[in-house]
Amino acid sequence: MRSMLPAVAEQLFRDIQKTYQETSQIPNDLLIALRFVFGSCALQALDLVDQRSVTCLSSPSGRKAFQVTGGSGTLYTCFLSCHYCPCPAFAYTVLRRNEGLLCKHILAVYLCQAMAVTQQESVSDQQMSTLLSRTAAL
Amino acid sequence: MADVLNMVFRTFMSQTGLRKQPPVSPPPPAAGSSLLLGDRSLSRSVLLLAAVTAASELGMRVMFFTQTQIQSLPVSLQRCFPNLSPESLKKIKFSYPRTLDELLQQVASLHESTNMPPTPPSLIIVDRLEGFLCGAGGSSSSHSGSHPAELSSAAHLSALLCDTAAFLTQVLEQRGSSSGPCRLIASFLSEADTGRASRDPSGADPILSVLDRYFQVRCTLDRDEGYEATAAGVQEVWHIYLSGRGMAEASFAKDSEDKPGVAQEWQLFVFPDGLMEFKLV
Numbered sequence: 489m490r491s492m493l494p495a496v497a498e499q500l501f502r503d504i505q506k507t508y509q510e511t512s513q514i515p516n517d518l519l520i521a522l523r524f525v526f527g528s529c530a531l532q533a534l535d536l537v538d539q540r541s542v543t544c545l546s547s548p549s550g551r552k553a554f555q556v557t558g559g560s561g562t563l564y565t566c567f568l569s570c571h572y573c574p575c576p577a578f579a580y581t582v583l584r585r586n587e588g589l590l591c592k593h594i595l596a597v598y599l600c601q602a603m604a605v606t607q608q609e610s611v612s613d614q615q616m617s618t619l620l621s622r623t624a625a626l
Numbered sequence: 627m628a629d630v631l632n633m634v635f636r637t638f639m640s641q642t643g644l645r646k647q648p649p650v651s652p653p654p655p656a657a658g659s660s661l662l663l664g665d666r667s668l669s670r671s672v673l674l675l676a677a678v679t680a681a682s683e684l685g686m687r688v689m690f691f692t693q694t695q696i697q698s699l700p701v702s703l704q705r706c707f708p709n710l711s712p713e714s715l716k717k718i719k720f721s722y723p724r725t726l727d728e729l730l731q732q733v734a735s736l737h738e739s740t741n742m743p744p745t746p747p748s749l750i751i752v753d754r755l756e757g758f759l760c761g762a763g764g765s766s767s768s769h770s771g772s773h774p775a776e777l778s779s780a781a782h783l784s785a786l787l788c789d790t791a792a793f794l795t796q797v798l799e800q801r802g803s804s805s806g807p808c809r810l811i812a813s814f815l816s817e818a819d820t821g822r823a824s825r826d827p828s829g830a831d832p833i834l835s836v837l838d839r840y841f842q843v844r845c846t847l848d849r850d851e852g853y854e855a856t857a858a859g860v861q862e863v864w865h866i867y868l869s870g871r872g873m874a875e876a877s878f879a880k881d882s883e884d885k886p887g888v889a890q891e892w893q894l895f896v897f898p899d900g901l902m903e904f905k906l907v
Contacts, residue, residue, distance in 0.1 A: 547737070548739075549737040549738060549739060550737070550793070550796070550797065551737040551793055553789075567785050567786070567788075567789040568789060568792070568793075569788060569789045569792035569793075570785045570788045570789055570792075570840060571785070571839075572781050572782055572784075572785030572786075574778065574782065576774065578778070578781075579774035579775065579777055579778035579781075580774045583774065583777040583778065583781055583836050583839075584774050584777055584832065586835075613735075613737065613738040613739065614735075614738065616734075616737070617731065617734040617735040617737070617738060618734075620730075620734035620786060620789075621727070621730035621731045621733070621734035621735075621786070623726075623727065623730065623779065623782060
């Protein structure tokens with residue numbers, strides 16, 4: 489998904505990855521930068537990271553997708569190579585108003601990947617197809 | 627980025643243009659997604675030319691999704707490829723999903739082994755996206771709404787297509803196939819082009835803005851109503867403009883690696899007998 493982000497955001501995730509690998513923490517200056525770049529959804533995304541809400545699903549074909557468990561337990565399927573989330577915030581803020589780069593769920597995916605705290609789960613090829621094609625969140 | 631489309635334009639170039647050009651050679655392979663904008667029937671002809679050219683000239687397997695049955699192939703194909711072998715046409719798999727849900731299911735299941743022949747498709751074509759997106763998201767209104775659910779449906783379909791192409795590219799690479807990467811071409815007729823007023827006060831089609839997020843190259847078909855069309859003695863003259871971030875990346879790559887460039891503008895002549903000829907501008 490990296491190529492869909494502006495350089496400043498990519499650099500920020502690289503810094504978080506490096507620092508978290510070394511110290512298992514995200515220092516305040518990076519948290520402030522995160523809030524500056526992504527606005528209010530940064531805090532909500534960090535909350536999702538704390539709850540280990542992001543799972544990388546893999547099927548025998550090799551296809552992968554991310555599944556994010558929202559605050560209310562709703563499951564959102566996000567793609568590996570481009571930005572899409574079935575949540576209302578993505579449709580309204582990102583797609584319609586063009587006011588944000590991404591929603592808290594996709595940001596949580598980036599953060600979990602950078603911090604290497606993504607859960608792993610296997611599903612069948614058919615289950616993967618159903619998850620990828622489902623139009624609404626579960 | 628629009629390597630297959632450029633191959634099509636060069637293959638079906640007018641004879642006067644052809645003399646000045648070197649013979650058609652396969653384009654440098656480039657992953658990418660192109661959105662064909664404009665007249666429905668012409669877009670479909672260009673998509674069919676792309677499918678047959680990719681299958682017969684480049685040996686690519688093609689997945690062609692459309693809601694309406696293909697009744698006949700464009701005249702240009704019969705003229706340009708008189709000895710078109712059934713074997714190359716077999717490389718094209720036509721699929722006829724009726725609804726957006728069916729299309730999503732069919733695209734989402736392309737990774738399953740039962741749908742994956744020894745060589746997976748390296749070109750995915752979707753004819754008339756607007757037909758699938760019309761009324762999507764639970765709205766009974768026309769396709770060009772700015773309702774978040776409609777925009778989300780357009781984004782979901784585009785993202786699924788792009789992600790599937792990215793996955794198939796990976797599979798083609800792993801299998802050492804020479805026909806990769808997997809490209810994506812779709813056609814879309816914006817409501818602004820149908821003559822109906824857009825609900826967006828800025829005049830931009832909100833669905834098109836969403837599609838632009840995912841498709842790297844825009845290929846716009848624009849009819850020339852002017853003097854040249856009459857003077858050329860043809861039925862229709864169209865301008866084809868290639869634009870978008872994929873084109874900017876292609877020209878950057880050209881500067882840095884001295885690759886053959888991708889043309890920005892073409893002309894398309896449609897003759898009364900249906901023959902289509904392209905000319906580099």
